[in-house]
Amino acid sequence: xxxxxxxxIDGTRPTPQLRSKTKVVDSSPPHGLWGFDGSSTxxxxxxxxxxxLRPVRVVPDxxxxxxxxxxxxxxLNTDFTPHETNTRHRCLEISKQYKNHSSWFGLEQEYTLLxxxxxLGFPEKGYPAPQGQYYCSIGAxxxxxxxIVEEHLELCLSAGLKISGINAEVMPxxxxxxxxxxxxxxxxxxxxxxxxxxxxxAERYGVSVSWDPKPVRGxxxxxxxxxxxxxxxxxxxxxxxxxxxxALGEKADEHIAVYGDDIESRxxxxxxxxxxxxxxxxxxxxxxxxxxxxxxxxxxxxxxxDRRPNSNCDPYLVTxxxxxxxxxxxxx
Numbered sequence: 001x002x003x004x005x006x007x008x009i010d011g012t013r014p015t016p017q018l019r020s021k022t023k024v025v026d027s028s029p030p031h032g033l034w035g036f037d038g039s040s041t042x043x044x045x046x047x048x049x050x051x052x053l054r055p056v057r058v059v060p061d062x063x064x065x066x067x068x069x070x071x072x073x074x075x076l077n078t079d080f081t082p083h084e085t086n087t088r089h090r091c092l093e094i095s096k097q098y099k100n101h102s103s104w105f106g107l108e109q110e111y112t113l114l115x116x117x118x119x120l121g122f123p124e125k126g127y128p129a130p131q132g133q134y135y136c137s138i139g140a141x142x143x144x145x146x147x148i149v150e151e152h153l154e155l156c157l158s159a160g161l162k163i164s165g166i167n168a169e170v171m172p173x174x175x176x177x178x179x180x181x182x183x184x185x186x187x188x189x190x191x192x193x194x195x196x197x198x199x200x201x202a203e204r205y206g207v208s209v210s211w212d213p214k215p216v217r218g219x220x221x222x223x224x225x226x227x228x229x230x231x232x233x234x235x236x237x238x239x240x241x242x243x244x245x246x247a248l249g250e251k252a253d254e255h256i257a258v259y260g261d262d263i264e265s266r267x268x269x270x271x272x273x274x275x276x277x278x279x280x281x282x283x284x285x286x287x288x289x290x291x292x293x294x295x296x297x298x299x300x301x302x303x304x305x306d307r308r309p310n311s312n313c314d315p316y317l318v319t320x321x322x323x324x325x326x327x328x329x330x331x332x
Contacts, residue, residue, distance in 0.1 A: 003068040004031050005061055006053050007196055008075055011042035011085040014261035015211070015312045018196050031055045031071050035078075043075060043085055051083060052076040057189045062158035063200055070159060070196070072189055088185065091316040095184045098327040104235075104303070105187040105319050106164070106180035106228035109194070110311045112210040113145040113173045113202065119216060120144035120207070121172030131170045131220055144173050145207065152194075152201045153177070159197065161190045170221040181228070184319035191315045213310040214265040222266030222273070223311035229322050230303035233330070238300030240330070245281035245290045245304050247329035248322070252279040252289070255325070258317040260310025267308060274307070 007020045019041055025031060038044030038051035053073035061068035075083040082089035095103070113120045121128055121144035137143045149166055156163040156177075165178045179194055180187045195211075202209045214222040234240045248255065256263060256276050267276035274280060274289040281290035281304075283297040289308055296302030309318045 001026065002066075003061070003064055004058075004071050005064075005069070006031075006034055006055075006071045006073055007193070008036075008053055008073045009085065009087075009192065009314075011038070013042070016085065016314060018192065018199065020196065031058060031069065034073075038075075038083075043083060050078050052078060052080065054080075056088065057193070059159045059161065059193065062155040062197070070193060072193055087314050087316040087320075088188070091188060091320040092185050094320040094324050098323055101323075101327050101331065102232040103184055103319075103323045103327070104181040104230050105184055105322075106178060106303075107187055107191050107315060108176055108178050108224070108226040108228070109191060110169055110174060110176045110223040110225065111198065112171070112212065112215040112223055113148060113175065114208040114210050114215075115206070119171065119173030119210075122216075128172050131172075134168055134172050134174075135170045136167050142172075143168050145175065148198075148201055148205055148207060149175050149177075152198050155197045155201065156194050159193065161194055161197075162187070163190070163194060169223075171216065174215075174221070174223060181230075184323055185316075188315035188319055211312040213260060213262055213312055217265075219271075221271045224266065224273075224307065225260075225309040225311050225313050225315070225318070227306045227309050227318055227322065228303050229306060229326070231327065234303060235301055241292055241296055241300075241302060241304050242281075243330055244326045245292060247326050248290055248304075248306060249279040249281065250329060251321075251325050255306075255321050256308065258314070258321055259308050260313035262312075263308070263310050266310060272307075276308070 004023045004025045009016045010019050034053045039046040039049035055071045057072040059070050061070045074088045075086050179191045267273045269275040272286040279289045282288040283292045284294040291305040
């Protein structure tokens with residue numbers, strides 16, 4: 001017998017949370033459907049509480065080992081239609097609709113590690129030295145929580161997730177990991193699984209993970225999920241990246257609406273952001289809504305970086321929105 005950890009995204013609003021429960025299964029796949037009480041996860045009323053988990057991606061469980069699995073699931077109604085909280089379903093539909101354009105995404109997930117309600121590295125009273133010395137830092141006076149970050153990286157690699165890097169961020173206790181590049185649904189699945197593993201690792205240390213886009217108010221950077229995007233045309237045809245960046249501006253408000261709760265607290269026009277009330281793109285401009293890296297501008301081909309998504313965003317919503325907006329505007 002083996003252990004399977006069924007993982008899903010709940011119906012908490014405004015920001016969904018991860019849930020999981022363990023099932024003892026036969027040693028051989030496939031892992032089947034499993035019901036749960038949706039009234040306890042903000043996904044159903046008590047008088048009609050049953051919801052269904054359908055496995056969509058299975059990876060090795062690096063926490064338990066011994067053949068155990070992490071089973072990422074989508075949520076269905078009891079008639080097997082997609083539940084209203086199942087944002088993966090629409091992401092899959094959009095991905096299929098525009099599959100000929102071969103969309104790739106790379107997601108830069110920022111987060112903050114908290115102990116006793118404070119970011120690691122913050123004193124019990126007052127504040128640490130101003131930000132600036134902590135980004136990509138080393139040393140015990142600058143980098144806080146590295147044991148958690150390193151363990152998380154190793155677990156993601158052991159699970160076969162497409163994690164591509166880690167670094168300390170601008171504020172003490174703030175870190176980033178990157179996932180991708182890969183297709184919209186795949187990168188989103190892997191990001192949710194990486195988030196799950198980070199939460200589980202932090203449990204061991206008695207530390208909380210905050211996905212809050214502005215965990216400390218005042219003169220401190222927020223936390224985002226900068227989203228790098230390309231299609232095969234952008235990677236091979238000069239000038240298409242600029243057109244893609246401009247296309248995102250045509251539906252700026254629609255994108256802001258699905259890029260994560262409390263986005264206005266982070267996108268203020270300060271701390272390397274463009275205000276959520278405006279849109280602009282630029283080359284090598286980290287104060288723009290969308291950045292075209294200098295090397296891409298020089299080569300004429302490559303990718304763009306949408307800097308607006310929050311750390312608490314739903315990657316299924318983000319990748320679906322970008323894919324649909326750019327591909328429909330440029331190729332119909």
